[in-house]
Amino acid sequence: MESEVLPRAVDKVARLAGQPTDLATFWRSCTEVITTVVPHFWAPCFFTLDPASLLVTSHFHEGLDEFPPEALAHEYYGDDVQKLVDVVRTPTGVSTIHEATGGDPSSSPRWQFNMSMGGDQELIARLRTRQGETWGAVGLYREPGAPMFGDGDKEFLRAIGPHLALGARQAMTFGEATDPEVPDGPGLVVIDSAWQIRSTTAGADHWISRLPDGDLEHGRLPTAVLSVAAQGLRDRKLGQPSTVAFARVLAKDGTWLLLHGAPLEGDDQPRVAVIIEPAHPARIYPLLMSAYELTERERDVVKLVLTGSSTTEIAQTLVVSPLTVQNHLKSVFEKTGVRSRRDLVGKIFFTHYEPRFRENEQRVLRGRPIRGGPVPHATQN
Known part of the structure; x- marks a missing residue:
């Protein structure tokens, strides 16, 4: 059993x-x-x-x-x-x-x-x-x-x-x-089995306009959106379990976008939701640059410190010497006003992530969606 x-x-x-x-x-x-x-x-x-x-x-x-x-x-x-x-x-x-x-x-x-x-x-x-x-x-x-x-x-x-x-x-x-409180959030498009747009969120046109062959104003969906939608609708038609379809697409401006979608349940009319968002979870990088004026290499070192990497591991990843890593860390400590790796991690968390953490607790209580990533403009302590 x-x-x-x-x-x-x-x-x-x-x-x-x-x-x-x-x-x-x-x-x-x-x-x-x-x-x-x-x-x-x-x-x-x-x-x-x-x-x-x-x-x-x-x-x-x-x-x-x-x-x-x-x-x-x-x-x-x-x-x-x-x-x-x-x-x-x-x-x-x-x-x-x-x-x-x-x-x-x-x-x-x-x-x-x-x-x-x-x-x-x-x-x-x-x-x-x-x-x-x-x-x-x-x-x-x-x-x-x-x-x-x-x-x-x-x-x-x-x-x-x-x-x-x-x-x-x-x-x-x-x-x-789907949250109106997040105007710069991902875009959502709901498509039916006749390839008609049933609904969109406010930011959908922005993301679709960045795809190579999309024009939401004239009802023309990008090929990548149709491909992801087709996978979802196929699963629904065959009665298969709902799965998340993915596509990684190079946008017109040279950045990568991620599309993913799944069939919507509970409706006789087959529909699929397709979401468009930036492909990489890189919000920490501009945050570090703007808040602490770190160089590109210092940002790379900090990111690896946050994820628990040792000096040796950082040196191997960045193909530099351990001494170079230590020099970068010394500069980072001076710019951020801390004295150790643990203090650095704690400062970044409690300055930029703890506000999001507490905000999400309140959002759950209010029935609002949970948000990811740090708060970009949190006040430094």
């Missing part, structure tokens, strides 16, 4: 990932599936991460409207195991706090905090697409005295991780495209 439950649960999460919806709804739907396979205390804690920096942009934990400030400060300034960026960088992408502490977590401030919330065990799994972009992480907890998380639990989370990542990315983009 168990051999049948696991594939069905993985398939269910994959189906959910292909349905255009907001992120909170997606997390709630996935929680129902996860609970049937991996028993846990309270509810999963879902995090979204900025793929460009691996810094947290939101959390969703049913019943916990505000993430404790002390836990957030410890994540970026504390000295401990099982931090999100550390788990994300592991070969398997899954870790338990008991494993990370050699079976005795009592000296871990993270474990002590979990215990104060009623949880003993903690299992964290990264959410990374098959293309290699990390869009989040999920934490599961068990109360004292409960069975330990086992290999089967970790195997299941590794199996659904890529689907959760794809669904998170899709849900955030869909939410921003």
Whole structure:
């Protein structure tokens, strides 16, 4: 029986990932599936991460409207195991706090905090697409005295991780495209089986005009949009599970745009939603340049520091010497007013990402879509 439950649960999460919806709804739907396979205390804690920096942009934990400030400060300034960026960088992408502490977590401030919330065990799994972009992480907890998380639990989370990542990315983009509070967000076009435009968001014409052969004013959709829509409509016609179709297109201005879409459910008339957005999660780069006047190479060094790379790893990635990396870091520290890597990561998070993190908590409470990335014009501390 168990051999049948696991594939069905993985398939269910994959189906959910292909349905255009907001992120909170997606997390709630996935929680129902996860609970049937991996028993846990309270509810999963879902995090979204900025793929460009691996810094947290939101959390969703049913019943916990505000993430404790002390836990957030410890994540970026504390000295401990099982931090999100550390788990994300592991070969398997899954870790338990008991494993990370050699079976005795009592000296871990993270474990002590979990215990104060009623949880003993903690299992964290990264959410990374098959293309290699990390869009989040999920934490599961068990109360004292409960069975330990086992290999089967970790195997299941590794199996659904890529689907959760794809669904998170899709849900955030869909939410921003449909949110009138985000005028510069992605563009959304809804197309029916007769290739007619049924509806668009305010920013859709901007994105379509950047594609090589599009003219929304005269009802002419770009070839790339039609291709993505055709894939979605084909799945709907064949009665196959909803999947997310992708296309990467070179825009007229030489930048790359990403198109993705999925069939819309619950309507007799087949329709597909196609979303157009910038192809790369690079909002951290102009932020670093404008806020701290970093050089291009200093930006590259900071990005790698944020994602947990060591001096040796940075030197290898940038094909420079470790001494050169240290010199760049010295300059970065002077420009940002910090004295260490940890302080640098903490400053960037609490200046540019924590405002987004807290804004997203309020957006969930108001039923508004969760947004990704840093806040570009946050006031520096």
